[in-house]
Amino acid sequence: MTTATDPATATTQVYRVYIKATPEAIWTAITDPEWTNRYGYTGYSHYDLRPGGALKVVPNEEFKAGAESQGFPCPDVIVDGEVIEVDPPRKLVTTWRMLMDPAMAAEGFTKLTYEIEQHDGSCSLTVTHDLAGAPTLAAMVAGEGEAQGAGGGHAWILSDLKSLLETGTPLAG
Amino acid sequence: MLLGMADDTDLHSVFRALADPTRRFLLDLLFERDGRTLTELESELAMSRFGVMKHLKVLEEADLVVTRRSGREKHHFLNPVPIRLIHDRWIDKYTERNVSALLDLKNQLEEPS
Numbered sequence: 001m002t003t004a005t006d007p008a009t010a011t012t013q014v015y016r017v018y019i020k021a022t023p024e025a026i027w028t029a030i031t032d033p034e035w036t037n038r039y040g041y042t043g044y045s046h047y048d049l050r051p052g053g054a055l056k057v058v059p060n061e062e063f064k065a066g067a068e069s070q071g072f073p074c075p076d077v078i079v080d081g082e083v084i085e086v087d088p089p090r091k092l093v094t095t096w097r098m099l100m101d102p103a104m105a106a107e108g109f110t111k112l113t114y115e116i117e118q119h120d121g122s123c124s125l126t127v128t129h130d131l132a133g134a135p136t137l138a139a140m141v142a143g144e145g146e147a148q149g150a151g152g153g154h155a156w157i158l159s160d161l162k163s164l165l166e167t168g169t170p171l172a173g
Numbered sequence: 174m175l176l177g178m179a180d181d182t183d184l185h186s187v188f189r190a191l192a193d194p195t196r197r198f199l200l201d202l203l204f205e206r207d208g209r210t211l212t213e214l215e216s217e218l219a220m221s222r223f224g225v226m227k228h229l230k231v232l233e234e235a236d237l238v239v240t241r242r243s244g245r246e247k248h249h250f251l252n253p254v255p256i257r258l259i260h261d262r263w264i265d266k267y268t269e270r271n272v273s274a275l276l277d278l279k280n281q282l283e284e285p286s
Contacts, residue, residue, distance in 0.1 A: 010206050014239045014250035017258075126239065143253075155257035162258070171261050 011134075013142060015127040017158040021165040023116045023123050027089030029161060030114055033058075039164045040157030043078060047094075055081040055094050067100070070149065075099050081109060091115050096129075098137050107134035125161075127154050187255045190235035195220070196228050200237060203251035210246050 019026060029035040033044035037060055044058045057079035059067070067074040078100050085093040095109040111130040116123055131138040139145065143153035152159075164170045190196055195218070202217055203209060215225045229249065232238040239252045 010208055012208055012241075012250070014207075014241065014252060015254050016236055016239050016252050017254045018236070128241070152257070155253045156261075158254050159257045159261045163261070 011130065011132045011138065013129045013131060013138065013154065015129075015154045015158055016124055017162050018119070018122045018124050019162045019165050020122045023089040023118055025165060026116050026123055026125055026161075027092075029165060030092065031088075039160040039170045041151055045079075047083060047092075049083060049086045049088070049092075051083055051085065053083040053086075055079070055083060055096070072100065081112070084111070089116055098140070101136070104134070104137045104140065107137055110134050110137060125158065127158065129154065184255065184259060186235040187237065187259065190231050190237055193228070193231075196232055199225075199228060199232060200251055203238070203249060207250050208241075208248040210248060214249065 029039075031045070031047050031049065033046050036045040036057075037043060042060055042063055044060065046054075046056045046058065048054050056077050058076065059074055059078050064074045078098070080097055080099060081095040083092070083094050085091060092114045094112055096112040097107075097109045098104040110132070113126075113128040113130075115126045115128070117126070129138075129141055131141070140150055141153040143151070143155055146152045146156070160170045198218070199214060202214060211222070211225065211229070214229070215222050218225055229238060233240065236252055236255050239250045241248050241250065
C-alpha cells in the first residue's frame with residue numbers, strides 16, 4: 001500500500017530522453033568504455049555483462065588531473081557496482097556506488113536501470129535511479145552541485161549523450 | 174531541413190505544456206516530492222480529478238512527466254531532461270554566467286532581512 005510518504009518512490013529519480021539512433025547504438029554508448037569516455041562525466045565504464053558481473057568506472061587522465069587540481073584525491077575506480085540484469089539492447093540493471101567522495105561512498109550501493117525502447121524514427125532511453133538511503137548522491141545526480149563544479153547529473157549526461165549520438169560531437173565543455 | 178529546426182518541433186510540446194500555471198504547479202509538486210499518485214496530486218489542487226488527469230496527460234505527452242506502475246498504483250515522476258535540452262542548446266555559456274550573476278543579485282535583494 002502506498003502512503004503519502006512512500007520512501008521508495010520519493011527517493012527514485014526517473015529521466016527519459018529520445019534519441020535518433022538505433023537501440024544497438026545506444027546500448028553500445030552505455031556499455032562500451034571507449035564510448036562512455038566521450039560524454040557526460042567521461043571515464044571508462046567496464047561492465048562484465050552477465051548477472052553478478054562487475055561494473056567499474058575508471059577515470060581518464062584529464063578527469064583525474066581536473067579532480068586533483070580542485071583538491072579531490074581521485075581514486076583509480078570512481079564508480080563500482082554489480083550487474084543484476086542484462087538484456088541487450090533493451091535493459092541493463094546494476095547496483096551503483098559513487099567512490100569519488102567519502103560521504104557518497106559511505107551511503108553504499110544504489111540501483112540504476114537503463115531501458116531502451118524503439119519508437120518511430122527514434123528510441124527512448126529511460127534511466128531510473130533508486131537512491132534509497134543515499135541523499136548526498138541523490139543531490140549530485142539531480143545536478144544540484146552543478147554551480148560548484150559537480151556536473152549536471154543524469155539530465156546533463158543524457159543531453160550530452162543525445163548530442164553525441166545525433167551529431168557526432170558532445171556539447172561544449 | 175536545418176538541424177536546429179528538428180529540435181524546435183521536438184520541444185514545441187514542452188513549451189506548450191509549460192505555458193499553463195496549473196501544469197507548472199504540478200511540476201513544482203513533483204520537484205518537491207517525486208513519485209506521487211494522481212490521488213496525492215489531486216489533493217493539492219482545487220480541481221476535479223478529471224481536470225488534473227487532463228493536465229498530467231499534457232505533461233506526459235511533453236515527456237515532462239514519466240509514469241511508473243508499482244502494483245495497482247501509478248506514480249508520476251518529474252523528468253527534467255526536456256528542460257535540460259532547452260538549456261543546453263539555447264543558453265550560451267557566457268550568457269549563462271551573466272544570468273546566474275543576475276539571479277544571485279535578485280535572490281539577495283529579495284531575501285527577507
